[in-house]
Amino acid sequence: MKGVSMTNINMVTVAGGGVLGSQIAYQSAFKGKKVTVYDINDEAVAAAEERVRNLRDLYKRDINATDEQFDAGLNNLSYSSDLAEAVKDADLVIEAIPEKPSIKHDFYRSLAKAAPEKTIFASNSSTYVPSTFAEDTGRPDKFLNMHFANQIWRMNTAEIMGTKQTDPKVFDLIVDYAKEIGMVPIVLKKEQPGYVLNTLLIPLLNAAAYLWGHDIADPQTVDKTWMIGTGAPMGPFAIFDVVGLRTALNITKEQQGDNPDYKPFMEKIQKMMDEGRNGKDSGQGFYTYPDPAFDRPDFLKA
């Protein structure tokens, strides 16, 4: 098959060294891939390097990595703000740049010219299905989405979604790559906005938003019901705290607009944010952190 390497993917460029880009790059390097982080200028590159360095304590804490293991990962990483240089030997470019269509269209058009013919492109976009950008890539058969979760080293799913034009052999190579870097590949057989996880999660969160928004049940009551009823370690409002209230508000606004079913929820969330309760990262949301009530043994008892 023309231009597609059937051997493993070893040389990888991650475009965009933000929160998720830096994690994707480091996790790949940690698992032995040769990784270049590309970002738009030296300042952005320096910020990416800083983000990667800050992963050390998390890898040590969460997956018991040793300093030696972490350093071996660092040795597989290089950085560049020159796109042509960054992708010149790449088997795979993983795109993790901002979620703005115009930025992504421009990026893929530049990348199409800069990258060798063999290079597979994968977008980490959480919002856009791959057909949105397939034509920009100049290689729709070698383009698909590969979507990671935050804290990739422990939330280790890679949701993989192609277009009708994606070559099945390319798809399979990406599934293999996901496994090689310690991910559980989540295979989607068709394009689906939200992939699998958000397709499931958002209706649950919306239902919870409705119950609280309309004063039918308290957040803690909702979470308790979910935890007892399904055995889950946290309920929807604890998940809102993890997601962050601003993100929850933005997603609800975008998806629900002026839908009166969700207006009370959005107003209540805004009020919490006005009080500085922005979710887990702010120490206050529906629960107080650390040691939130839902983690205490008595939470499910009364």
Added chain:
Amino acid sequence: MKGVSMTNINMVTVAGGGVLGSQIAYQSAFKGKKVTVYDINDEAVAAAEERVRNLRDLYKRDINATDEQFDAGLNNLSYSSDLAEAVKDADLVIEAIPEKPSIKHDFYRSLAKAAPEKTIFASNSSTYVPSTFAEDTGRPDKFLNMHFANQIWRMNTAEIMGTKQTDPKVFDLIVDYAKEIGMVPIVLKKEQPGYVLNTLLIPLLNAAAYLWGHDIADPQTVDKTWMIGTGAPMGPFAIFDVVGLRTALNITKEQQGDNPDYKPFMEKIQKMMDEGRNGKDSGQGFYTYPDPAFDRPDFLKA
């Protein structure tokens, strides 16, 4: 307050000795309440007695009850097919009769005449909000829903939902009663079809049904994604197996009718049922029981 006992509820009649009625009755008796099981004739009463006797092994296995403790519960139980006799001293009648509106309307009209003025009525209905039957009771201020889950001794929630006419003191007495019989009371402040748990669960199950129905993702992929992404012990398709495929099909039919989004799901479920795969109780559903794949340690690893 006229006619409402402000002391604890001790004398309880459970109307309907089916699967859930027998569990509600026995759990109440196990926790020291004096309970009468009412059913429509001697045959139905005998079947209820048999169901209660069969709970022994489950209480021993799941909550380490001793034979002595189980027997003490049995001693608090009596049975009757005479409604007037069964409710004559009742502080509370819990109705767990078939989910047919005409049957329930008739029952509440008869009960209204047979029960003392003081008696509180609570419906275990999973489908109908309490205002549906409030007028039939002749005492809308002493009527509300109290909804239990199957396997009440371990899935110990009681979802409590009044109407605008329900006396808050009656509501509080029922919350206390729920606690006294070992339940976690789930308080709803307004009527909501599906209470809290099904309001949350059904959108999640529908989303999963959509993903599989439209061949976007396999059941095991969906479940794996949910388990890794939320830490839950089972995913939506494992829940379908517990619910039973016939029930899942009936609920989807009732709620979605001819909605093309859910038609492929319903056809696929029907095909599974035609093959004898009816869910966990049949040993085969989306998984094979016992020892389903999702319970194995490698399920989340690849």
